[in-house]
Amino acid sequence: MSEKENSVVEQTDSAIDENHLIAERRSKLAQIREKRQAYPNNFVPEDFAADLHNKYGELDKESLDPQENPAKIAGRMMLKRVMGKASFATLQDSTGRIQVYLDKKNIGEEIYEEFKHMDIGDILAVEGRIFKTNRGELSIHANSLRLIAKSLRPLPDKFHGLSDQEMRYRQRYVDLIMNEQTRKTFQTRSKAMSALRDIMTENNFMEVETPMLHPIPGGAAAKPFITHHNALDMDMYLRIAPELYLKRLIVGGFDRVYEVNRNFRNEGVSPRHNPEFTMMEFYAAYRDYIWLMTFTEEIIREIAQRTLGTQTLDYQGQELDLSKPFERLTIVEAIVKYAPEYSEEQLHDEAFVRDQLRRLLGAEADSPVLARAGLGALQLALFEETAESKLWNPTFIIDYPAEVSPLSRASDDNPDITERFELFITGREIANGFSELNDPEDQSQRFLAQVEAKDAGDEEAMFYDADYIRALEYGMPPTGGCGIGIDRLIMLLTDSASIRDVLLFPHLRKEEEIK
Numbered sequence: 001m002s003e004k005e006n007s008v009v010e011q012t013d014s015a016i017d018e019n020h021l022i023a024e025r026r027s028k029l030a031q032i033r034e035k036r037q038a039y040p041n042n043f044v045p046e047d048f049a050a051d052l053h054n055k056y057g058e059l060d061k062e063s064l065d066p067q068e069n070p071a072k073i074a075g076r077m078m079l080k081r082v083m084g085k086a087s088f089a090t091l092q093d094s095t096g097r098i099q100v101y102l103d104k105k106n107i108g109e110e111i112y113e114e115f116k117h118m119d120i121g122d123i124l125a126v127e128g129r130i131f132k133t134n135r136g137e138l139s140i141h142a143n144s145l146r147l148i149a150k151s152l153r154p155l156p157d158k159f160h161g162l163s164d165q166e167m168r169y170r171q172r173y174v175d176l177i178m179n180e181q182t183r184k185t186f187q188t189r190s191k192a193m194s195a196l197r198d199i200m201t202e203n204n205f206m207e208v209e210t211p212m213l214h215p216i217p218g219g220a221a222a223k224p225f226i227t228h229h230n231a232l233d234m235d236m237y238l239r240i241a242p243e244l245y246l247k248r249l250i251v252g253g254f255d256r257v258y259e260v261n262r263n264f265r266n267e268g269v270s271p272r273h274n275p276e277f278t279m280m281e282f283y284a285a286y287r288d289y290i291w292l293m294t295f296t297e298e299i300i301r302e303i304a305q306r307t308l309g310t311q312t313l314d315y316q317g318q319e320l321d322l323s324k325p326f327e328r329l330t331i332v333e334a335i336v337k338y339a340p341e342y343s344e345e346q347l348h349d350e351a352f353v354r355d356q357l358r359r360l361l362g363a364e365a366d367s368p369v370l371a372r373a374g375l376g377a378l379q380l381a382l383f384e385e386t387a388e389s390k391l392w393n394p395t396f397i398i399d400y401p402a403e404v405s406p407l408s409r410a411s412d413d414n415p416d417i418t419e420r421f422e423l424f425i426t427g428r429e430i431a432n433g434f435s436e437l438n439d440p441e442d443q444s445q446r447f448l449a450q451v452e453a454k455d456a457g458d459e460e461a462m463f464y465d466a467d468y469i470r471a472l473e474y475g476m477p478p479t480g481g482c483g484i485g486i487d488r489l490i491m492l493l494t495d496s497a498s499i500r501d502v503l504l505f506p507h508l509r510k511e512e513e514i515k
Helices: 003-035 049-056 109-116 162-170 172-178 180-202 243-252 289-308 331-338 350-366 375-386 440-455 466-473 486-494
Strands: 070-083 086-092 097-103 123-132 138-149 226-229 234-238 256-264 276-285 312-315 318-321 327-330 395-398 420-425 428-435 479-485
Touching: 049 070, 049 097, 049 138, 070 097, 070 138, 086 109, 086 123, 097 109, 097 123, 109 138, 162 172, 172 180, 180 256, 180 289, 180 486, 243 256, 243 276, 243 466, 243 479, 276 289, 276 486, 289 395, 289 420, 289 428, 289 479, 289 486, 312 486, 327 331, 331 375, 331 395, 350 375, 428 486, 440 466, 479 486
Parallel strands: 097 138, 327 395
Antiparallel strands: 070 086, 070 123, 086 097, 123 138, 226 234, 256 276, 276 479, 312 318, 395 420, 420 428, 428 479
């Protein structure tokens, strides 16, 4: 029998065993229903596992025994040991685990007998007093115990390894039950988001909300999701970026705004990409991209400090030091540094750069987008192929070509480049920011160029947004704006290799397609 056939047999046997256990548990539930409400809603816990450990954990057995320290807790039973007239259970709540001790004399024969038939995964309500066992384990000596939610499906015995990866993402609720590290990841995410909002408030930014349904997609070069509004009888687009709406608020007189937002881009799924993802975009009037880089650096460093208590991280087995000043390189400087086989002189030869892209990309180098590209866009494509993945330490890549930066202000010294940067850490783009283009006539021409690119086959080129041009015509002050990829930042803070590890419910193929 082949390895594949063995795997199928094992999966079939496992399914049969699980179905048998589910049937047994349903039978137990039916018996409970005959006697009482199977899912009562009249118990409110007053204690949590972590708090009990913090309060009593350092006390010795003798200090606890003479005292009556009541505890009232609810949680999922993760372990169970039945030992004649006395038994143990381990309950897990949202904060951690604690042991429960039951003896027939104290809790009563009827409840004790019921406990013997309860299952791992059941949610129990327990009242009792705190004590320590002879082995020194903090425990609750139960005076009462009730089943308040029956677990019909058995928890997995083992929940790790590549074979379970799909299950972890698809059934995140089980992953959270079984894996403490998963719970910690999302607790870290929540803490980081709180820190981020605190930092923005401390720097006088106002949090706002802008539409997620757009009549025209804009604010980024990306392929949108399209939907239809029946009452208005018009196509609409899920937001690919909030940028143009946030800049309308700058026009309206709010000098510092930010939004923590969900964006949607109809693109591929990978360890770095999810079609639905979280960004934080912020805009500050009377600031430029130089100020933005400094402030973005401070945000990331401060989030790490407030969330983890350090600015030196261990990411995938390699040190990542956020405390040092972030490097700043142009696209050409980065290529020369990380792909030293190229000279700066060669990188300013358009024919040479195009030939190198053909060598690296094959037929893709002659796509409609690259076929129309000028030198700057070609340099950017070569950077992405040769240098981007090598930017382990935080590095700002600056001075992006104007042809790929339709919303960025052009440099006063060189109209072919813009006052724009992207921040890379561990080879991934973390942030994108620039001095905003606030000249309505220049912006109109840039939009028209994007329309031409779209007509030529570039699906990610922008639409012409006439209302945004109208807003600029009222006058927008000099402004700097930046977007930070929250999911990728959380990957760094939690040492996660895949974006799916930091999304509670990542998008996956249909379950039936992988069976």
